[in-house]
Amino acid sequence: MLHGVFSLLAQNHIRLPMGMSTSHPSYPAAVAALAVLGFYIQLSQAFGIPFPLNLLLLPLRIGELVLSWTLAYGPK
Numbered sequence: 001m002l003h004g005v006f007s008l009l010a011q012n013h014i015r016l017p018m019g020m021s022t023s024h025p026s027y028p029a030a031v032a033a034l035a036v037l038g039f040y041i042q043l044s045q046a047f048g049i050p051f052p053l054n055l056l057l058l059p060l061r062i063g064e065l066v067l068s069w070t071l072a073y074g075p076k
Contacts, residue, residue: 005034 003022009015021027049057 006021048054054061
């Protein structure tokens with residue numbers, strides 16, 4: 001997960017703090033911080049999908065609803 005962030009930073013010639021790489025001792029802490037930040041953002045949006053994506057993903061959400069309903073209440 002954080003490896004992709006490192007790749008993007010390297011492509012844009014942005015130096016990483018403390019020369020961090022995947023073998024750096026603080027790498028697990030950076031991964032945990034990124035995970036906490038992602039969870040906080042999802043929690044602050046009530047696990048909803050932001051505006052432009054909710055319109056694009058509407059057919060998939062409807063398909064998921066139909067599949068869930070079929071599995072829950074369909075023929076046994």
